[in-house]
Amino acid sequence: MPTIAVVNQKGGVGKTTVALGLAASAWSRGIDTLVLDLDPQGNATTGLGVWDPPFSIDQALAEERPGSIAGLRLASSWPDEPSPVRVPSVVAATPALAMREPQLLTDPIGANDRLALALQDVSHELVIIDCPPSLGLLTVNGLFAADRALIVTEPGAWASDGVSQILRTVERIASRRSADLRIAGVAVNRLGRTRDARYWNEQLRTDHGALVLDPIHLRAAVPEASASSLPIHALGARPGAAEAAAEFDHLFDTVVPELGSTPSQPDEVPHGV
Ligand SMILES: Nc1ncnc2c1ncn2[C@@H]1O[C@H](COP(=O)(O)OP(=O)(O)OP(=O)(O)O)[C@@H](O)[C@H]1O
Numbered sequence: 189m190p191t192i193a194v195v196n197q198k199g200g201v202g203k204t205t206v207a208l209g210l211a212a213s214a215w216s217r218g219i220d221t222l223v224l225d226l227d228p229q230g231n232a233t234t235g236l237g238v239w240d241p242p243f244s245i246d247q248a249l250a251e252e253r254p255g256s257i258a259g260l261r262l263a264s265s266w267p268d269e270p271s272p273v274r275v276p277s278v279v280a281a282t283p284a285l286a287m288r289e290p291q292l293l294t295d296p297i298g299a300n301d302r303l304a305l306a307l308q309d310v311s312h313e314l315v316i317i318d319c320p321p322s323l324g325l326l327t328v329n330g331l332f333a334a335d336r337a338l339i340v341t342e343p344g345a346w347a348s349d350g351v352s353q354i355l356r357t358v359e360r361i362a363s364r365r366s367a368d369l370r371i372a373g374v375a376v377n378r379l380g381r382t383r384d385a386r387y388w389n390e391q392l393r394t395d396h397g398a399l400v401l402d403p404i405h406l407r408a409a410v411p412e413a414s415a416s417s418l419p420i421h422a423l424g425a426r427p428g429a430a431e432a433a434a435e436f437d438h439l440f441d442t443v444v445p446e447l448g449s450t451p452s453q454p455d456e457v458p459h460g461v
Pocket residue numbers: 198199200201202203204205206227229231319320321377378379404405406407408410411412414
């Protein structure tokens with residue numbers, strides 16, 4: 189099951205936006221997706237239209253219980269039409285999650301893999317984990333549960349150093365795990381059309397080469413989708429929405445190629461077969 193941890197220790201770079209954008213691509217293609225919100229701010233939870241959740245991911249981290257995620261899933265309130273869309277499931281976060289991290293630190297045998305354990309035997313086509321802006325035990329649990337890490341950054345000053353730091357962390361975690369964990373790439377988000385933005389984007393490419401993926405541009409439609417708890421693909425004719433949706437679809441195809449690719453058009457089907 190492809191499981192993407194969306195990470196960066198820096199705040200406000202667009203982790204949640206990219207997690208929701210990928211969930212929106214999956215939604216539009218009818219892919220059965222589970223979103224895990226590991227951030228006490230709960231922005232992915234509300235972006236998926238879940239308010240006042242009766243339970244949350246905190247329960248999964250509180251104890252070592254294999255498969256506990258299964259009982260904590262809620263349905264997003266994203267639209268359930270038109271066909272073939274599929275509404276994602278979500279395991280919510282609430283502010284109480286902030287108290288879990290210091291508690292996890294007191295576990296004498298380490299609490300790195302509680303989320304991985306909680307996901308055991310839970311089956312979806314895709315899992316997306318929105319991580320908080322830190323490299324603490326919540327993010328570490330996200331990286332222990334994932335098979336790929338998607339780093340999100342802005343094209344700004346020091347972004348490249350921040351990416352180097354998280355790359356080192358992911359590599360350290362990968363070396364301690366028995367299962368695979370690989371870097372899916374660096375998604376450059378909120379790329380504006382200024383010379384400055386282009387400069388920092390080039391800097392990222394110079395420093396991190398082929399890891400740097402095609403960017404997601406700065407567009408007013410993107411925060412509008414999150415604020416209205418809608419997938420970007422459902423914003424209709426709102427200026428920029430279709431372009432943003434296309435960029436997230438392209439990112440989706442790059443990050444989860446095994447689920448990606450646009451369905452073939454009828455006129456692309458070879459004749460005579
Ligand atoms: N491509 C974009 N175009 C316009 N606005 C964007 C874009 N991406 C993100 N934003 C806005 O930037 C702000 C920060 O984005 P977001 O909350 O996704 O970042 P984050 O990394 O998850 O933050 P945190 O570290 O606090 O969890 C939000 O207001 C979001 O709507």
